[in-house]
Amino acid sequence: MTKKPPALFEKFIYILIAVNVIAMILESHESVHLQYDVVFQIFETISIIIFSGEYLYRIYLGYKNKGLQGVSKYIFSTFGLIDLISILPFYLNRFISIDGRFLRILRLFRLTRIFKLGRESASLKLFVKALSAVRSELKFTLFLSVLMILFSASAIYYLEHDTQPEKFSSITESIWWATISLATVGYGDVYPITVGGKIFASIVSLIGIGIVAIPTGIISASFVEEILKMNRKQKD
Amino acid sequence: MTKKPPALFEKFIYILIAVNVIAMILESHESVHLQYDVVFQIFETISIIIFSGEYLYRIYLGYKNKGLQGVSKYIFSTFGLIDLISILPFYLNRFISIDGRFLRILRLFRLTRIFKLGRESASLKLFVKALSAVRSELKFTLFLSVLMILFSASAIYYLEHDTQPEKFSSITESIWWATISLATVGYGDVYPITVGGKIFASIVSLIGIGIVAIPTGIISASFVEEILKMNRKQKD
Amino acid sequence: MTKKPPALFEKFIYILIAVNVIAMILESHESVHLQYDVVFQIFETISIIIFSGEYLYRIYLGYKNKGLQGVSKYIFSTFGLIDLISILPFYLNRFISIDGRFLRILRLFRLTRIFKLGRESASLKLFVKALSAVRSELKFTLFLSVLMILFSASAIYYLEHDTQPEKFSSITESIWWATISLATVGYGDVYPITVGGKIFASIVSLIGIGIVAIPTGIISASFVEEILKMNRKQKD
């Protein structure tokens, strides 16, 4: 039988993550940050120690279950990587001298802590199953979406660059327009103003949006299919 | 047999709610409000008296059906709570002295009256059935959506805060951007302008929007499944 | 056997409608309108005569098929009403003196001509079948959408009116915000700026958008179901 951490331990870790997320949100408020900086630093250090302990404990559990194979299975699992990534920046910052810019990017990894909350849910397992059932089709439609975005970005660049050289300064810049448009967000910071650009954007809106929305449709349909399958099994 | 209010009574309550909603909309126009203030106050008082009578009547019906158990069943049902919440602010305002700000929030509860219109629909029952069939998966995907929003908000805060300190002043503020973007509304009041922020927002748009849209897809698919099941039953 | 208009006649009417639509689009350009006004008027008169002839012809066909019953069946069918509405403004304008404002609204009815193009398609029949299979659920979810919009509009009015009295001047005005937000269009002409308004709008975005999107999901799913059913039949 696979050994798992005790339920109480799991609950404690969950609460700690939740408090960590709340702390991160509070800390981002300048006024709060200035007044309670030390509190946040102490809390972060304590959290890191506990999370590090959790990481070692899970490695140990993996070893107990299947020896070295179990260890490497855990380390390279999605949650194993998340567990590592979310504590790594703290240590890197302490032991290696890194410049400020890179540090800020590293801090982003701390955010992955949020996703630790999803672990051990039965729905997550069903969701992963639903995803893997349509894995190759999902890859294909995501690839199609990226192609569609690249194509739209390039075309709008040629059509709008002369009239709006600042907003469509390069294809790279136009990718921003293409993504935000095909995802139907449409902030309104960039949009075509030439007749050609408008006609192209209209056609692309009708076709491209459909293509970009397909992956979501596939995931939903596959998920519901798995739910129905499970329900049928439970009945039998 | 479960006793229900007579059909005529139900109809009368329905019409009264509809007139209440119209009155609320009309009252919000300053010119109308100034001229007919007394009329609206009298109408509100009469409405409250009738709705209070309805509430007591439904409690009485619950008692007739299953004694005290029936009473508590009604009181703690969704519509029982809505029935109470929609009349409560009136009484709280009369009998307890409360300050203006809290009163305004209380007035919001009056709005729940709108949802009383949905009672007793066969489709509502089917809809609730469809929702409860995918209950745990719905909770999971909504939880995933909230995680996605928190993660996006935190990341964009780190990426954009220095360049747009006013628009992305804290993670709390950034949650507004994340929700409006991942729900694909995109008002255009806040959007990333740095290269890092744009790249992150593009990727998040493609993945995050899909995740936020999954609950809707699941509800629709589950609803249609229940409709088909019911149609098949009616055929047999 | 039900008598239908000859195929050539149908084709001619189709082309005439298409030309009518193109003419309407061209006429809307001021420069074109000023230069070719007479041409458009003559074309409109000829079109009306032919469409009137078509209307009488279809009434006659109805009579031939099932007597007076067939006539009333045609007249009160969707396309029968569209056929009438699209020619009516012309005659009303000629024979009754109407003021300019009402006339402009009447001209809008001329647009229904566009929908005459959909007649006689096998897919339309399947689509209507798919719609009627989920009729009552569709009504319910549309009703739910309207409730959601009314509720959101009222709540945002109470939350934002004091801060933005011009943009959220009344609940009627706020309905515009609610519809455009819940339909995820988000022009960006109105949006909440208070903390309360933003929190409410965020929550409403996640829940309300899902509700407003359900009717579409139901229609799509029901349509595909009908397509699959038809394909299975064709195989047997």
Place this chain on the structure above:
Amino acid sequence: MTKKPPALFEKFIYILIAVNVIAMILESHESVHLQYDVVFQIFETISIIIFSGEYLYRIYLGYKNKGLQGVSKYIFSTFGLIDLISILPFYLNRFISIDGRFLRILRLFRLTRIFKLGRESASLKLFVKALSAVRSELKFTLFLSVLMILFSASAIYYLEHDTQPEKFSSITESIWWATISLATVGYGDVYPITVGGKIFASIVSLIGIGIVAIPTGIISASFVEEILKMNRKQKD
């Protein structure tokens, strides 16, 4: 047995296309363009030579497989046309004198190179199968979408033209508003401001958006249906 190009050759072409796309994106940056113009021109010429060779080779393969029939089958296939279109502008530009404006449109065809990446994917074949299973319904719903856009554009033109003569100058201009609104992009560059326009836009948002979203729903559902069918087959 149908002869196919060797796997290594396919891989080489794939990498070349990917490098071409990257080159196109880089070239669009003014600073890069100015400094490395010659490099890009040489790379383009080499690419064209290889793609031309690929085109001839595929014609030869078609001939080997089924004689002249195989040749015409390849030439008029989707990818055959893409292969041709993506190299044509280069030759037209060399051998025929064409003016600058037409040349820029021709350059757009170069972009079709992106879609060459999709060839030979098993998912693509399944996707095409899913599309063709709902072909006629897809055509119908796309046609319905176009009707809806034309109708909305015409109606908003009559409602908003007098108040915003610049933004809704003609129905052609209003089509831009209608497409961007019904596709739920909503840049916010044009939107109704009259009461009539807002009421119409609200109603159209609720109904029209549903209609425009149906094709996507159909494609997703059909795709998932094909995936499930294939999975069942693989099990048997």
